[in-house]
Amino acid sequence: MNPVLAVRGLEKRFGAVVAADALSIDIAAGQRVSLIGANGAGKTTFVNMVTGYLKPDRGSIALDGVHIGRRSPRSVARLGISRSFQVPQLFIELTAAENLAVAVSGMHATTLSLHSPAEAPGRRDKAIELLQRFGLANLADRPISELAGGVRKLIDIAMALVRRPKLLLLDEPTSGVSAEEKFATMDRVIHAVAPDAATIVFVEHDMEIVGRYADRVIAFYSGRILADGSPQDVLRDPEVRRYVTGGAR
Amino acid sequence: MVFPVIAVTLFGRVLPTWTLSLATIAASNGLVALGIVVLARTGNVSFGQGLFFAAGGYGVALIANNWGITDAAAQMLIGAACGGLLGLVIGPLIARYSGIFFGMLTLALSMVFYGALVKTTVLGGSDGFNVVRPSLFAISFVDPREADFMLYAVSVVTTGLAGIAATILFRSEFGLASLAVRENNLRVEYLGISANRIITINFVIAAVFAGASGAFALMAQRHIDPQFAYWTTSGEFVFIAVLAGYQSVSAVFVASLALELVRSFSNLYLPNTWQLVLGVFLLAVILFLPRGIGSLWIRQRRKSAGVSAETSAVEEGAPS
Amino acid sequence: MYLFLTIVLDGLIEASWLFVVALGLTLVFGVLKILNIAHGSFYALGAYIAATAVTIAAAHSLPPALGFVAMLISVALIASIVGLLLERGLLKLFYGRDEVVLLLVTYAVFLILEDTTKLIWGVNPIYASQPYELFGNVEFAGLYYVGYDLLLIPAAAAIGLAVWFGLNRTVMGKIVLAVIHNEEMSVSMGVRVNRVYAGAFAFGVLLAALAGALTAPKISMQPGLSSDVIILSFAIVVIGGLGSVEGAAIGAVLVGLARATSVHLMPQAELFMIYLIMAAVLMFRPEGLFKRETARRI
Numbered sequence: 001m002n003p004v005l006a007v008r009g010l011e012k013r014f015g016a017v018v019a020a021d022a023l024s025i026d027i028a029a030g031q032r033v034s035l036i037g038a039n040g041a042g043k044t045t046f047v048n049m050v051t052g053y054l055k056p057d058r059g060s061i062a063l064d065g066v067h068i069g070r071r072s073p074r075s076v077a078r079l080g081i082s083r084s085f086q087v088p089q090l091f092i093e094l095t096a097a098e099n100l101a102v103a104v105s106g107m108h109a110t111t112l113s114l115h116s117p118a119e120a121p122g123r124r125d126k127a128i129e130l131l132q133r134f135g136l137a138n139l140a141d142r143p144i145s146e147l148a149g150g151v152r153k154l155i156d157i158a159m160a161l162v163r164r165p166k167l168l169l170l171d172e173p174t175s176g177v178s179a180e181e182k183f184a185t186m187d188r189v190i191h192a193v194a195p196d197a198a199t200i201v202f203v204e205h206d207m208e209i210v211g212r213y214a215d216r217v218i219a220f221y222s223g224r225i226l227a228d229g230s231p232q233d234v235l236r237d238p239e240v241r242r243y244v245t246g247g248a249r
Numbered sequence: 250m251v252f253p254v255i256a257v258t259l260f261g262r263v264l265p266t267w268t269l270s271l272a273t274i275a276a277s278n279g280l281v282a283l284g285i286v287v288l289a290r291t292g293n294v295s296f297g298q299g300l301f302f303a304a305g306g307y308g309v310a311l312i313a314n315n316w317g318i319t320d321a322a323a324q325m326l327i328g329a330a331c332g333g334l335l336g337l338v339i340g341p342l343i344a345r346y347s348g349i350f351f352g353m354l355t356l357a358l359s360m361v362f363y364g365a366l367v368k369t370t371v372l373g374g375s376d377g378f379n380v381v382r383p384s385l386f387a388i389s390f391v392d393p394r395e396a397d398f399m400l401y402a403v404s405v406v407t408t409g410l411a412g413i414a415a416t417i418l419f420r421s422e423f424g425l426a427s428l429a430v431r432e433n434n435l436r437v438e439y440l441g442i443s444a445n446r447i448i449t450i451n452f453v454i455a456a457v458f459a460g461a462s463g464a465f466a467l468m469a470q471r472h473i474d475p476q477f478a479y480w481t482t483s484g485e486f487v488f489i490a491v492l493a494g495y496q497s498v499s500a501v502f503v504a505s506l507a508l509e510l511v512r513s514f515s516n517l518y519l520p521n522t523w524q525l526v527l528g529v530f531l532l533a534v535i536l537f538l539p540r541g542i543g544s545l546w547i548r549q550r551r552k553s554a555g556v557s558a559e560t561s562a563v564e565e566g567a568p569s
Numbered sequence: 570m571y572l573f574l575t576i577v578l579d580g581l582i583e584a585s586w587l588f589v590v591a592l593g594l595t596l597v598f599g600v601l602k603i604l605n606i607a608h609g610s611f612y613a614l615g616a617y618i619a620a621t622a623v624t625i626a627a628a629h630s631l632p633p634a635l636g637f638v639a640m641l642i643s644v645a646l647i648a649s650i651v652g653l654l655l656e657r658g659l660l661k662l663f664y665g666r667d668e669v670v671l672l673l674v675t676y677a678v679f680l681i682l683e684d685t686t687k688l689i690w691g692v693n694p695i696y697a698s699q700p701y702e703l704f705g706n707v708e709f710a711g712l713y714y715v716g717y718d719l720l721l722i723p724a725a726a727a728i729g730l731a732v733w734f735g736l737n738r739t740v741m742g743k744i745v746l747a748v749i750h751n752e753e754m755s756v757s758m759g760v761r762v763n764r765v766y767a768g769a770f771a772f773g774v775l776l777a778a779l780a781g782a783l784t785a786p787k788i789s790m791q792p793g794l795s796s797d798v799i800i801l802s803f804a805i806v807v808i809g810g811l812g813s814v815e816g817a818a819i820g821a822v823l824v825g826l827a828r829a830t831s832v833h834l835m836p837q838a839e840l841f842m843i844y845l846i847m848a849a850v851l852m853f854r855p856e857g858l859f860k861r862e863t864a865r866r867i
């Protein structure tokens with residue numbers, strides 16, 4: 001079967017820092033892949049390149065056989081890759097429902113209506129439905145600026161779902177959530193995401209979460225892939241234990 | 250919304266002459282400022298609306314003098330078209346800039362135009378030139394009072410309609426997306442929406458408003474010169490917009506009227522202090538009413554109307 | 570050939586005082602991240618104060634050279650005080666707000682100073698031409714120049730070098746550079762940013778006023794002076810890159826030469842030319858000739 005995402009020989013440098021070094025990854029439809037690696041290993045850089053925010057120095061990225069390595073985030077989003085952000089990228093002064101309403105209007109039309117009201121029933125319903133899935137419907141009319149960090153992360157993910165992406169990339173969905181709540185949060189996310197996105201890549205630092213929710217793990221170390229395989233294998237790999245999971249964690 | 254426009258227009262019949270021309274200028278300046286507010290909702294402040302103001306004014310003046318089109322309504326449309334066309338050329342070029350660079354680039358372009366006008370001798374150079382009194386629907390107005398009222402009516406009606414259009418725009422899908430661009434243009438792009446396109450469209454709308462306003466300023470003064478494009482002219486428009494805040498359309502006209510009143514009173518009683526008064530006023534507004542005078546009544550509306558909480562939240566966006 | 574030389578010399582003379590103004594503007598932007606619209610007003614203020622000082626000196630029949638020095642000192646003193654008062658008393662209130670808001674605050678200051686100068690010095694042109702004859706006339710490659718004009722070039726170069734040296738070779742300068750390049754880092758390293766802000770702003774005002782004082786003998790002071798100067802210095806710093814000292818120098822030379830060229834070849838086209846250069850630079854290198862664009866990290 002053809003992979004949804006096919007990445008070949010991806011390279012990216014920032015001055016002397018090698019953030020991506022000959023990355024080659026295939027992701028098949030329906031896979032739930034976890035990216036692990038210490039801070040600075042290049043996980044976010046990978047997500048940034050796949051979504052068109054950073055241009056790779058070398059290498060190719062293909063989505064369903066279409067080359068997207070030189071496209072803009074907008075065009076990549078339209079082709080079917082969505083993402084959430086390590087630091088939520090929201091419209092702080094707008095309400096939660098409005099944030100999602102913007103996402104919804106971006107999906108339906110290439111030209112936005114200059115007169116149809118923003119809170120027209122269809123758009124608002126869709127926005128509320130999404131919030132409901134994350135258990136946030138009661139916060140629909142609160143501005144983001146009044147909401148806690150954890151809630152913002154969820155809304156950030158909800159925004160990414162609106163387009164029903166072929167591939168969904170989540171950058172540290174549970175960061176900033178307390179250890180006790182991590183599982184509950186991840187559970188919520190996985191369930192909320194399920195109806196709209198089957199193929200998921202998520203960046204995660206907590207190995208228990210990784211073990212529970214991923215069916216494949218890719219370990220990064222200073223821009224390189226250290227190991228790639230089933231959670232059992234990767235988490236047991238001596239190099240991974242030494243450079244990624246071992247010691248402090 | 251249409252009713253207040255008609256009421257204000259008819260009210261002009263009972264106003265003394267000096268207030269009439271003052272109100273005409275206020276409405277016309279308010280129109281440019283409204284355009285700045287439209288654009289500012291995307292987070293970009295134009296310091297060069299004088300460019301489109303002057304383009305409208307010069308376009309109308311040239312067509313009036315060469316082809317004899319003196320009808321006020323037609324002149325307004327010509328001004329709007331001149332501004333809009335220029336906006337259509339410039340908008341896509343500068344939509345990718347933001348913050349200070351956007352402001353500086355708009356200022357630079359208006360100063361290029363100013364510089365070009367000053368040295369164009371066929372357009373009268375820095376002295377400019379005169380145009381004839383406008384007519385309306387083939388009626389020419391010999392009585393100056395009638396002429397003033399005609400101009401007042403046309404400008405108030407135009408500005409009023411523009412205000413209504415802006416209100417609809419602000420509440421629209423596009424209006425919400427414009428605010429989203431201001432908040433986080435990167436996320437807008439990630440949602441598959443072109444932030445540059447949103448900025449460009451808002452820019453063109455602002456240019457249309459400024460062009461139409463240039464036509465009114467020309468009709469009121471019956472004279473045009475490069476000062477229309479000078480940066481201090483643009484600065485005054487920005488001033489009105491800041492005073493108003495970007496939450497309420499009516500605030501723009503209140504601010505514009507306030508500015509004109511302050512100007513005429515300080516000209517009358519305290520020569521050479523009106524900019525001083527303005528400066529202090531501006532500082533006070535930025536300090537105490539950072540969301541403009543519009544926030545005085547928008548905030549109340551939010552409290553009183555539970556259902557429309559969402560709309561006013563768009564407009565207000567509570568600080569954290 | 571004469572024409573060419575004339576244009577170059579005239580251009581450099583223009584560039585010299587423009588550089589001093591732009592240097593102040595770019596330093597203030599570098600440190601405080603404020604694009605100061607009122608900067609032209611400080612130039613005008615310096616010119617007006619210089620005129621008053623020269624007049625007073627003449628009234629007390631001081632020798633012109635002494636009057637000139639007294640003028641420079643009084644301008645420097647008053648400008649530094651005005652700068653400090655403005656930064657501590659006013660600008661400080663708006664720190665942390667959007668950069669466009671700060672731009673508007675300085676626009677308000679511009680408006681206020683505009684009328685303040687009118688109230689103090691009136692609206693009629695005033696002159697301070699005595700020092701202009703101080704250095705006689707100079708023959709240079711067959712061209713006659715006023716010595717004062719020619720001396721502006723080394724004076725500006727000296728000021729520029731002093732600032733460059735002060736920034737790059739002194740401890741205080743290094744602290745200022747640290748604030749320019751990475752404010753958060755310098756705060757965490759114990760730099761008292763407030764003082765740097767106040768000092769940098771006052772110094773920026775001082776430079777603008779000094780340029781005003783230096784040009785005062787050449788020009789007539791009247792309303793509108795400040796808005797013309799700010800528009801030129803904006804162009805310069807934008808061309809060179811906001812916050813860059815070298816950029817201000819290159820920008821000033823470019824603008825000075827553009828002005829001189831158009832004065833000699835196409836009178837009245839000068840503003841057009843200058844702003845065309847600025848618009849072109851912004852289009853192709855929005856960060857200016859001397860700076861690199863940095864992408865936002867997400």
Ligand SMILES: Nc1ncnc2c1ncn2[C@@H]1O[C@H](COP(=O)(O)OP(=O)(O)O)[C@@H](O)[C@H]1O
Pocket residue numbers: 014017018019037038039040041042043044045046864865866
């Ligand atoms: N825009 C950028 N400019 C310069 N360096 C960057 C940029 N983005 C990332 N880096 C560097 O690249 C490396 C990888 O960073 P990143 O992909 O964010 O790591 P991770 O997400 O795995 O923590 C780090 O050393 C980081 O400092």
Ligand SMILES: [Mg+2]
Pocket residue numbers: 043044045086
């Ligand atoms: Mg990361």
